[in-house]
Amino acid sequence: MNPLHDMGKMLLIFGIFMVIVGLFLIFGSKVPFIGKLPGDIVIKKGNFTFYFPLATSLLLSVILTILFSIFRK
Numbered sequence: 001m002n003p004l005h006d007m008g009k010m011l012l013i014f015g016i017f018m019v020i021v022g023l024f025l026i027f028g029s030k031v032p033f034i035g036k037l038p039g040d041i042v043i044k045k046g047n048f049t050f051y052f053p054l055a056t057s058l059l060l061s062v063i064l065t066i067l068f069s070i071f072r073k
């Protein structure tokens with residue numbers, strides 16, 4: 001295969017990925033359940049807040065795994 005064909009394909013996939021990330025950054029704050037799922041750990045003590053989005057990370061991991069497995073085939 002032509003090496004430019006492979007590089008073009010990689011750039012196209014990377015561009016689509018960047019568009020998706022950009023849309024998530026723009027519209028992510030408007031989705032009410034992202035970051036506020038049961039299972040997300042929030043510890044507040046005085047003026048210190050620790051936030052670990054465990055459930056959100058797991059949900060995002062499952063969704064991305066499904067999407068990557070669909071597009072891999």
